[in-house]
Amino acid sequence: MNTKNYKPLQEQIAEKLIAALQEGTSPFQKPWTDDNSSGYRTPLNPTTGKNYRGMNAFWLAMQGYDDPRWLTFKQAAASKWSVMKGARSTMITYVKKFDLKPILDEKGRPVLDSDGNPKKAQIKLARPMFINALVFNGEQINGIPPWQQDLSEKQAEQPWSAIERAEQIIRSSQAVIKHGGNEAYYAPSRDRIQIPKKEQFDSAAKYYATLLHELGHNAA
Numbered sequence: 754m755n756t757k758n759y760k761p762l763q764e765q766i767a768e769k770l771i772a773a774l775q776e777g778t779s780p781f782q783k784p785w786t787d788d789n790s791s792g793y794r795t796p797l798n799p800t801t802g803k804n805y806r807g808m809n810a811f812w813l814a815m816q817g818y819d820d821p822r823w824l825t826f827k828q829a830a831a832s833k834w835s836v837m838k839g840a841r842s843t844m845i846t847y848v849k850k851f852d853l854k855p856i857l858d859e860k861g862r863p864v865l866d867s868d869g870n871p872k873k874a875q876i877k878l879a880r881p882m883f884i885n886a887l888v889f890n891g892e893q894i895n896g897i898p899p900w901q902q903d904l905s906e907k908q909a910e911q912p913w914s915a916i917e918r919a920e921q922i923i924r925s926s927q928a929v930i931k932h933g934g935n936e937a938y939y940a941p942s943r944d945r946i947q948i949p950k951k952e953q954f955d956s957a958a959k960y961y962a963t964l965l966h967e968l969g970h971n972a973a
Contacts, residue, residue, distance in 0.1 A: 765844070766812050794821040799891070800828045809845040811921075813888075816843055820891035820900040829889065834896040842887035849882040851875050919961040926968055939967045 760768075796805040796813035799822040805813055813823050823843070826836055853873040856864040863871040891900050923930070929945035937948045946967045954960040 761846075766808065766815070769815055796821050796823055798822070798824050798828070799897070800824050800832060805845070809847065812845065813843065813890075816890065818890045818892050822891035822897070822900055823888040824891075824894075825886060825888055829894050829897075832897075834894050836889050837893050837895055840889055840893035842889055845886050845888055847884055847886065849878065849884050851877055919965060923964065923968065928968055930964070937963050937967055 796810050797803060798805065804810065805823065823845075826842075829836055852875075854876050856872040856874050858864050866872050891897050929943075931945055931947050932950045934947060935949060935953075937946075939946050946964070948960075948964055948967060951957070951960050954963070
């Protein structure tokens with residue numbers, strides 16, 4: 754599938770985050786609970802069993818699906834499943850550090866294996882490449898087992914670290930943040946965020962929800 758009509762992933766994340774914050778909501782609040790008992794699961798690929806990481810995990814979690822599974826059109830087809838008609842894909846980005854290249858003999862001819870197929874070697878790229886891919890959520894797939902059943906058979910529950918993700922977004926924003934006082938606000942004239950100290954909040958969840966809200970004003 755073509756990803757040319759999609760904005761860069763970083764830009765999509767920023768726009769959705771800012772819109773949510775300006776509406777007075779936060780994509781981080783759903784997984785937060787004071788007793789850390791959230792049943793939220795990290796987005797993962799059911800065909801590889803691997804969790805999505807970093808920016809991709811954050812972006813997929815913001816899409817609002819209960820099913821944490823995400824996979825490509827080809828991966829669904831290979832598992833005898835099908836993407837629902839009209840389903841809209843979600844773009845992710847990953848870094849490609851290695852490539853596979855044919856092994857050649859001294860005469861420059863491909864070396865074949867016992868089945869007659871060219872042997873390949875993994876080569877580290879001089880410059881890592883950013884590759885875009887389009888994935889679909891499990892709720893958009895026909896024939897896939899219910900996610901609760903599928904995941905219980907494959908892996909133990911992995912809680913989402915909402916506070917860690919919030920910290921990553923705050924650091925990436927490079928916003929100037931000053932702690933102290935009894936008010937939380939963004940000061941345009943000084944281009945900085947003022948917020949009470951962490952220990953003044955009832956919980957970490959309330960602190961980060963407040964800070965992310967002010968970060969939305971800062972980015973507007």
